[in-house]
Amino acid sequence: MRDELLTGAENTWCPGCGNFGILNAVKRAVSALEERGIGRDRLFMTACIGCHAKIFDYLSLSGVYALHGRSVSVAQGVKLANPDLKVLAFTGDGAGYGEGIAHLLFAAKRNADITVIVHDNGVYALTTGQRSPTSAAGFEGPSTPQGNEEDPFNPLVLMLAAGATFVAREFSARIDELSGIISAAVEHDGFSLVEVLQPSVTYSNTYEEYGAAVDTVREPAATLDDALKLARQKERLPSGILYRVERPSHGTRLYGDRNPVAGHPSRDKRLERVNALVSS
């Protein structure tokens, strides 16, 4: 039987790739959101370029397959144009934490009401395994055959410092937990970041490491300082919703309850307003 959440496009992720876990978690989250009254017609997805982004072709949701590093910007444009939509921006560690890091920091800073799902496999997989912003020092790839000479970003600390109001981490193999986090992130009124620890079976197979290091966080940290402490842990990987706080979202602060698309004026109405300005 055809899965109605899939387009039927041929899936070309490597067998065993962590991306399958993310795809399955998103599908479950979509079903859960529908049960809670958020229909899939209101869900809109954007993706960057990279292995993560192939999810755009597989998921039967409306959206924009954007440029490398730009899905977060496109997502914010969609959300500002029609705030009734729930926008999921998919990105990878290369696109999101590298090419598009400024967009991500600013989306967090302004509390843009979008959900960013980062497929973080610590490697540029689609371009054949170069080091990424989250690769460990010493990582050997075709651009760093002598070993990565840089230390990795801690993306969770970055996002918390930038003002993200919802920060979560989960391992792609824990599909139940991940789908719960994604649906909670979509329902969060403001910027949410879901960092997904995702093995790349071809370039960075981390299933065992992540499986052994993940600790479940039952409740978000009470304060930003506590959240930062969780995010800074290195040996263990606290996973779940690490931080959640309510703050007015960007759209609300920019224009209150206006909806630019739904409120698109009639020609007569608009000309009346332009005329008033021209004649003033």
Add this chain to the structure above:
Amino acid sequence: MKAEVFTYLVGGKAGEGVKKAGTIAANMFSSTGRHVFQMDDYPSLIRGGHNFTVVSTSTREVLSHYMGADLVVALDERSYGIHRSHVADGGVMVYNSDVVKDGEGVGVPMTTEAAKYPDAGLRIGVSGVAALSAAIGQSPAELASLIEREYKRDLENNIAFAGAIHEHVRRSVGGRFPLTPSAAPPGATAPGNGGRHMFTGNQAIALGAAAAGLDMYVGYPMTPASTVLHYLAAHEVDLGVTVVHPESEIAVANMAIGAAAAGARVMVGTSGGGFALMEEAFSFAGMAEAPLLCVLSSRPGPSTGVPTYTEQADLRFALNQGHGDFPRLVASPGTVQEAFTLAAEMLAMVWTYQTPGILLTEKHLSESRVTADIDVGSAAWAEPVPHKGEGYHRYRDTDDGVSPLLFPPSAESIKWSSYEHDEAGITTEESDTIVAMHDKRDRKGASLKQHLRGVRTVNRFGDDGPVILTYGSTTMSVMEALSAGGIGARVVQPVYLEPFPVWELEDLRDESAIVVEQSSTGQFATLMAERAGVRPSSVITRYDGRPFEPRELAEAIGGAAT
């Protein structure tokens, strides 16, 4: 011919209220129904330096400022030195005698008078207004009511200060330049009685896009495009246009594509350097078939260049934006009125044909303030071809290449893509599909070109004399130069530059023509030679950041024509 134009020039340091004085002068002239052209010359700084504003006014249409001024007001020593040579025959220099000793003209102790009040340095620009008021024969009472209308703060002190300066100037040149009001423009909605409205090019662009149904403007500040952002932001509520200022031009262009995918009529704006950052997204818009209208307002390049001055050296840049083959629209307005109609027309066209467009302009049009009759009702309205029925495919392969649009929320899956894709928007690497989609976009480009045949793509003025080719804001300079020099010529101004309206220019093939443009390499001249087969006999260029001066340009045209 020159005598019918009165020119006022005021110069001083940034922060002294020079532009404000020029703006008040322009408002005073336009309120009597006179035509006015105001050009602000200012460096890229906030305090100090040298600013000046030139306001030329006439009872006929005036399309440029003149650098020979009837009344020059120099607020500081540097202005006196620079603008002495700009005093026209029979003109008057009013200068600050506190800082210029033994000057020629009317010395007024502006600093001494200003020192009687707080914030003397910020007030000194008021003396520019007071001197003008006296020189055109206004009474102290008329001046007081003018100050009351135009200065919101510290009214009492400003009126007292202006009155003192007025008295100094009145004694020597009071009433030297009486200005006759012009006939009230027919049917104009008047500010006061029978006055004319003034707009900058950027205001006209903003208003034109708004009149076409603009929902959202996304911009990052960059002179000389910033005032589109400022104007729309100031009128966000009364126009109902959402204005967003994100972190970079890259964010601007990508946000705009997202907004368009959600159904918002959207526009972005920047100058050359910012546009270089948007170029990646411009190509994205070509592939995703996103209706993206971009304002590109040029300043002298390359690189950071000269931020607050004018040039036309981004023509080739605009025509060649974006990697890959895809249809695009590029057009450049010649006047403020045309900026209004063109912005609306282009927004409508990018929505019909779902492809990116560039409204190319320059600082000289963007920031010059000109009397203009804007016919709001004539604006085009942006309305995409809507999808009807069931079975939606974002990139349906149609005869004219235009795929109907559907917006979320929708039960149908609507997929826009930066990758090559099939009709459903799913990524493809199949050779047949790649070809089919290229062909679809190319057919869309052909449909756009066919549509343009029904649009006014080239303006022509005059029916006798040598052919002069020009475009953009230089059109105004050429037209004013012809008036100033009493020269007859046939002026040809392509408004649309891509698709290039070769069908309108067939009669010029192998014809010799004078080309006038503001670039050092003659980009427009070579374009006209390549695309229209014109033979430029002479290319008159100016690339020092300043717009052409009408009398100087008239001389150059006269020289080229003989």
